[in-house]
Amino acid sequence: MKRFAFDFENELINLESEIDRLKSIKQLSKEDSRKLEELEKIYSEVYRKTYSNLTPWNRVQLARHPYRPTSLFYINRLFKGLQEIKADRRYPDDLSLVCFIGEYKGKKTAIAGIEKGADSRERQKRRFGMPLPEGYYKFIRLLEIAEQLKIPVITFVDTPGAYPGIEAEEKGQALAIARSIQKMLFVKVPTVSFVIGEGGSGGAIALACADRIYVLENAYYSVISPEGCASILFHDEKRAPEAAELLKLTADDLFKLKLIHGIVKEPLGSAYRHPEETLRNIDKTLENALQEISSKDVEQLLKERHQFFINIDRNINNLVK
Numbered sequence: 001m002k003r004f005a006f007d008f009e010n011e012l013i014n015l016e017s018e019i020d021r022l023k024s025i026k027q028l029s030k031e032d033s034r035k036l037e038e039l040e041k042i043y044s045e046v047y048r049k050t051y052s053n054l055t056p057w058n059r060v061q062l063a064r065h066p067y068r069p070t071s072l073f074y075i076n077r078l079f080k081g082l083q084e085i086k087a088d089r090r091y092p093d094d095l096s097l098v099c100f101i102g103e104y105k106g107k108k109t110a111i112a113g114i115e116k117g118a119d120s121r122e123r124q125k126r127r128f129g130m131p132l133p134e135g136y137y138k139f140i141r142l143l144e145i146a147e148q149l150k151i152p153v154i155t156f157v158d159t160p161g162a163y164p165g166i167e168a169e170e171k172g173q174a175l176a177i178a179r180s181i182q183k184m185l186f187v188k189v190p191t192v193s194f195v196i197g198e199g200g201s202g203g204a205i206a207l208a209c210a211d212r213i214y215v216l217e218n219a220y221y222s223v224i225s226p227e228g229c230a231s232i233l234f235h236d237e238k239r240a241p242e243a244a245e246l247l248k249l250t251a252d253d254l255f256k257l258k259l260i261h262g263i264v265k266e267p268l269g270s271a272y273r274h275p276e277e278t279l280r281n282i283d284k285t286l287e288n289a290l291q292e293i294s295s296k297d298v299e300q301l302l303k304e305r306h307q308f309f310i311n312i313d314r315n316i317n318n319l320v321k
Contacts, residue, residue: 057241071113094135113156133176162203
């Protein structure tokens with residue numbers, strides 16, 4: 001079966017196909033056995049080189065990989081007793097943004113995630129993880145419930161951006177995002193956000209104005225996509241790899257710029273090859289974050305949250321100067 005691969009993975013995928021072919025042979029000749037052994041050694045070296053020298057554009061590609069674990073993968077494994085929160089009666093339910101009340105380590109928790117879908121049919125239903133205004137209003141409702149119950153909020157972000165269609169604009173997309181950001185900034189409970197894939201513009205920020213913001217090693221978080229940036233700056237979308245360098249959108253860059261609180265490591269080969277290990281890394285990070293912030297009183301929590309975002313503004317202004 002032909003595997004999906006980006007250009008920088010082609011050599012690796014070709015080696016995997018040949019190794020699988022040889023392994024499928026019931027009785028290998030001595031020559032094929034030697035060939036298999038040699039290919040496996042070559043494969044190990046190519047694998048290491050491929051994923052140890054990733055460019056920002058390579059990381060953007062991995063963030064978009066169709067086999068990369070989605071929000072529901074992590075939500076269904078990290079939390080127990082999930083009860084889904086649906087839209088109110090004003091709008092139909094937005095499947096691209098899912099909300100739950102569940103338990104984490106025995107404690108009640110509110111959970112939200114932007115969900116792309118695990119296959120092509122589901123991705124179409126969920127608009128490839130691009131929420132409509134009703135999705136953001138559903139999330140605001142979840143934040144209000146969390147405040148009433150005095151429980152922490154955990155969010156998972158994976159979106160190229162909020163849905164850009166006429167339908168969304170007619171319903172007030174910008175206002176919905178602004179209200180979501182406002183509510184996250186002032187919600188009186190601990191909040192933790194993970195950017196697990198794409199973190200595109202305001203559509204991502206709406207779920208990521210948290211007390212602790214973490215970005216997976218091969219995810220990205222940016223005000224604009226590399227393609228969009230390349231179209232504006234260079235009038236050439238093909239220069240997206242160059243734009244990805246300029247945007248400083250990788251987890252390493254974001255952490256150095258103090259735009260996030262930490263990086264969640266991915267195993268060599270990225271989350272799509274090692275989802276369970278990535279899950280364990282998120283679990284450990286989340287547990288530590290909640291232990292750190294849950295002991296703070298509301299006044300201190302809000303003060304530190306607001307100060308973090310004020311500092312971002314100052315840091316950016318200093319960079320511009």
